[in-house]
Amino acid sequence: xxxxxxxxxxxxxxxxxxxxxxxxxxxxxxxxxxxxxxxxxxxxxxxxxxxxxxxxxxxxxxxxxxxxxxxxxxxxxxxxxxxxxxxxxxxxxxxxxxxxxxxxxxxxxxxxxxxxxxxxxxxxxxxxxxxxxxxxxxxxxxxxxxxxxxxxxxxx
Numbered sequence: 001x002x003x004x005x006x007x008x009x010x011x012x013x014x015x016x017x018x019x020x021x022x023x024x025x026x027x028x029x030x031x032x033x034x035x036x037x038x039x040x041x042x043x044x045x046x047x048x049x050x051x052x053x054x055x056x057x058x059x060x061x062x063x064x065x066x067x068x069x070x071x072x073x074x075x076x077x078x079x080x081x082x083x084x085x086x087x088x089x090x091x092x093x094x095x096x097x098x099x100x101x102x103x104x105x106x107x108x109x110x111x112x113x114x115x116x117x118x119x120x121x122x123x124x125x126x127x128x129x130x131x132x133x134x135x136x137x138x139x140x141x142x143x144x145x146x147x148x149x150x151x152x153x154x155x156x
Contacts (some may be wrong), residue, residue: 027118034114041106049085053078071146073098074138076156095156098142 051058071137076096083091084103092100113123127135145151 027120030117030120031114034110034117037113038110045081045085048078048081053082071143071155073143075146079156081128097154098139139153 001099031104053059054075062075064070065075074096080092080099081103083089083095083142084100089100109123109125116123142154146154
């Protein structure tokens with residue numbers, strides 16, 4: 001039996017010889033993934049807003065900080081999310097400025113994703129290797145600077 005003649009495949013249109021177009025997907029279904037992602041983010045921020053990371057014992061300690069004494073790029077991220085969820089942007093930036101930039105980048109990508117999904121267009125964000133290397137360099141520089149005396153303002 002030929003693979004193209006499988007019983008699950010739709011029959012081609014006799015006039016054009018092309019398979020029929022797939023049924024249109026409803027707007028509700030197209031927006032389900034962005035809505036689900038936003039619901040997960042809201043739930044995570046809601047939990048971090050309710051359970052204060054400034055109180056010891058609620059969250060695990062960063063292993064890099066615990067074993068080496070060096071602040072990683074994520075150190076202070078929970079305190080930043082807690083302050084951000086409470087609307088204290090200055091405290092959020094003080095705890096982890098890079099995390100706040102990440103929140104804003106996520107918001108921009110989420111809006112783009114939602115708009116494109118509502119229009120029935122896929123979101124394509126293809127980063128070239130040079131962009132990934134750039135992101136890695138920013139994380140590395142941020143980590144190094146926040147651990148040096150002159151970069152103590154970036155430490156949580």
